[in-house]
Amino acid sequence: MIQYAQRFSEEESLEALNPKIRKWFKEHFKELTPPxxxxxxxxxxxxxxxxxxxxxxxxxxxxxxxILSELMDLADSGRLEEKVYCIYVSPLRALNNDIYRNLSKPLEEIYSEFNADKRITIGIRTGDTEQKERQMQLKHPPNILVTTPESLAILLNASKFSESLKDLKYIVIDELHELANNKRGVHLSLSVERLAELCGHDFVRIGLGATLYPLEEAARFLVGYNNGEERECYIVDATWDKKMEFTTICPVKDIINTSDEKIESAIYKILDSIIKKNNTTLVFTNTRSGTERVVFNLMKRFKYSEQELAAHHGSLSREIRLGVEEMLKKGSLKCVVSSTSLELGIDIGYIDNVVQLGSPKSITRAIQRIGRSGHKFYDVAKGEIIVVNRDDLVECSVMLYSANKKLLDKFSTPMNALDVLAQHIVGMSLTKKWKVDDAYKLVRNAYPYHNLQKSDFIALLEYLSGSYVGLESRRVYGKIWYDEKEGAFGRRGRYTKIIYYLNLGTIPDEVAIDVYEGKRWIGNIEEEFLARLKPNDIFVLGGRLYRFEYARGM
Structure with a gap:
């Protein structure tokens, strides 16, 4: 049953916390925030x-x-064991690092004050985790595991580590709005149901998001079903509790009859004036190339230095991105231009103002981006959308109207995605022999598959087992065995495990060319862009100019 939560008093809320956690919280925060x-x-x-x-x-x-209160209760009574009690899942690795820091700090301060012997442990498990750390986690599983959707799916097939997940009490899924409307979220929903099957019991599911509509469907996506019945979920809706002020700016009086050159010049003058009147401004474009173009033009036209202005996007090296984030937190940058990489909840300190250059193409995205300003809850989020052409002007005016009416875009979860399901069936076959009915029941517990027809499920099993005539002639071989009479399936072939791990996930592969300055990796560019470069050509990456010398291995 899905229902909206009732507000508790401050006394009731704080009383729910462990005394040590409560004391720390009251010392660091004057009051509770609405959620x-x-x-x-x-x-x-x-x-x-x-x-x-x-x-x-x-x-x-x-x-x-x-969650920390329950773990602290266990620690205080000497019952905290070396196993995973809570899994935190985020679509961004950078968010995982933030969570690790944000949870470690209060715990360290509490331990320092109370001289606690038994400590709550936190571990990060992503594609960046070194082998040494993975081995350490296998020997000493962390109480709180911070991970990504893809790494969670891998852990479900790690026979030794998965043993430490069987007493799981909580799973926290962050940035739910980034997952609920795509196949990455569909993939995660199946992983969560497989996790519940592994545990042999259900656990508390907590979803965190900023801009979700409709909330009832988002709740169903989070908790799924149990034998066809909706699981219980309480909705805490504080979407519009933060004040927002944003406007649409047209750079010229007559955008239809003004030349592109004059519009562009006016846009950069407006950007410059906004940057200069604020301490820190965050500018969003819709593409990585757009980010590079804006940074280059601002530096060229208004002589901003690299200490004042920076670019941030996914094609830059982790070292450069972390450096920019750290400078933002310290408040040493006047402006950062980003594509989408700073859109989610990474801790970047205080932002005075957000500028969206061109239409963000969605009301939800506009609110998400502008909400990055005034980082504290009671600060007013301020932002401007600068339109670049006539269509933008119409589109952004409608967005502004909708936002003021508190209307959001409706998210749409891909339903019954057989390509994602195929991955999980192969993954499941690697763990044990499955009864078809048991596997079908598990799959239907996931919201995106709750109305999956059994005939489609059987057809997929037949396909994965290579039953269809002509598949082998196309070099499509069976990954599982499926026995219709026995009503069971399982692993087939020694290479199935390798194939599974190499093809896991739904993030599309990109052909990216690494760029080095000497021996230092600074980021990557697209193969198509490299094909147009000739020796001594100048190109921009991260807002800096580089001279192309040569390409190796192309």
């Missing part, structure tokens, strides 16, 4: 909760204060 009035008690009572609230509203602590 915390609902979540502390509900999570402590073991209820599934969907929390939707803007950036800076304390969503992380809304979820974790109750």
């Amino acid at each position: 915390q009035y609902y979540s502390f008690k509900l999570i402590r009572l073991g209820k599934n909760v969907l929390i939707t609230a803007p950036t800076g509203s304390g969503k992380t602590f809304s979820a974790f204060m109750a």
